[in-house]
Amino acid sequence: MSITRIFNSSQFLQPADGEPIRSVITESQDAVVVAWYVKPGQEISPHLHPNGQDTWTILEGSGKYYLDKAGTMKAIAAGDVVVAPVGCVHGVFNDGDKPLVFISVVSPGDAGYQPILIETTVTLHL
Template sequence: MSRIYRATDFFRPADEEPIRSVITESKEAVVVGWYIKPGQEIHSHIHPHGQDTWTILSGKGEYCLDAEGTKKAIAAGDVVIAPTGCVHGVFNNGDEPLIFISVVSPSDAGYKLVSPE
């Protein structure tokens, strides 16, 4: 099993919805590369049984903080944490790709889409 990965090998631009590209997965965590084109979004969701931590490598976006749709700007260099059960999602409102690494821990944290209220 490799312990070193080149993140750029996993970023997959797509014209439709952004693609979740798994870099590595164990029972402790799943590490995912995200490439979000301008105008694309990851819809608001929660992980009912775990935390999602994003490290923003490039670009910017509007990060969703709650079910009411409260937003906060995020950009390259930020580390963004959604503790267990916290609503999160992002819209790329910039003019360049929003690229980040997500670590969900544990890997069976679950996923549930959240509708805006």
Template sequence: MNNRIFTSSDFIVPSNEEPLRSVVTSSDDSTIIMWTVKPGQVIKPHIHPEGQDTWYVLAGSAEYISDDTDKRTSIQKGDFVIAYKGEIHGAVNNGDEPFTFISVVSPSNAGFQLK
């Protein structure tokens, strides 16, 4: 088994309860996560106080929450979205299909705090 090549479809797992976060791999440098967000589900606004979170949208669309005033911007398949150290971010899937994206949090010990 090669621990440097991963198939994204192996990590796409929708959940009826809340958005599902599947860790693809992790090292001290970064953690790679596959997110599956069903229509109507929300990733609550949060920050990583000690690092950056970079998203690449694979499928669907969402409203990206980018500050504490609930400012929203549409994001869709093919978009890169970056939350730099300490920046608020989250998402609402208000579409008709799953919103699927890859998140790279760096470093892995970037922390997590709801806002």
């Protein structure tokens, strides 16, 4: 039995005008490998994986990466490897002028997915 072990990630990138498309490259019980193409102005909403880790390898572009429920963000760019350990909030907003392209590896494959609402403070100006 032959199992594919080498993939050309560019064949999985799917630019979209709506939300970015989660394009699965390969998956097993051990991990899910996903290619992401996030256009300028697009966002992968904040979320967490309650039972696993999500590791991103940024191939092209830049963006602002969500770090917590408070909406704290940090700049990420091509060449970065970004790790969200089990239960850590993460997501990204492409605030640049070029596509943000990265590979995500979620491990284990059944890490789960939970969307997170960012806490906002409303200040009344009288």
